[in-house]
Amino acid sequence: MQVLTSRLDAAKLFDIQTYQYSEVLYLADTVAAGTEKLGRVAISNLGHFFCLYVTGSMTTQYDLGAGATDTGIDYLRGQLRDGSNNRPLFSDFVPLHLLLSPGRRKSLAAVGADSQTLFYPLSFEYLFPANSDILLNVKNDANVPNSYSIALHGVRVLAGASVRGA
């Protein structure tokens, strides 16, 4: 049980939430076999997005001759960029399993346990400006399509006076 030791000031909290509030941006895409694809999520003109954590998962499909099957191997690698200035935030394409929790999205037909038993969101503190994109360039080394889905957890900071009404 969590005990609150101070009274919550609803008026003050609502006032703060007028300007900034918790938000999750979601990016999901499928990358065709042996190709590269640029995924993007728009920050929009609503306000800046201060990212705090990244979570995500991906499929691990490959065709060994009998159709796509879940091999448990990570075929996806990606590079994150700040779309406002095309600034790379990784030095190279990083295998997604090194970044994402819970990671592998297991197919029902696949044997073996899930590779992730605990949940450790990646700490990633970065301010993405309004009117820009978060870019994730992903390469798929498999001979079948693979998908990924990523959630960016952070705080929306409203940008302009017109939006804030101030």
Added chain:
Amino acid sequence: MAVVNVDSQAETMPYFFYRRVAVVAPEMLVSFDVPLGFTYLLKRIVSTWDTTDAGATFLSPQVLVEVIHDAKSRYLQPVPFPLALETSPAGAGVLWVNVAATAVDQDAYGRSLTAKPRKYQRTRNYLFEFRSALRFRLSGMTIVGAVADNNHPSYIDILTEGRLNADRQRGDLWR
């Protein structure tokens, strides 16, 4: 509640160095250069490597690591120690060798590893000045050559999580 102003162009930003290293010798050096004009705060090291051959025979290569601040020739540990004690997921299982050339991997070098994601990491919090390098000296490895064509070594993935800090005290760089 205080208002915090964030300078998105000059404050710190997350930056991850990554390299896949082919194990071609029992002792190897891996270096990451800190970009000019930035210092680099190393937060965490995430690493993985294959522990089986193509026949799923468990080989369990041991990997020892020494983290070195090269500008000062400073070793961040007195003796090499197992990389598995520094990082997760460490040994990852299968090295994928059924690789065909693709548009994004024309030489079929993408020898992917088992998707065994990161778990809890301990934090280093060590600062490297600009124009220095993070250096990893890997040793103690059993070379796994028994993959499908018997010609390719195994691989070690090294990812460093950290933050680049604009070194604004070096004013000439920013004027």
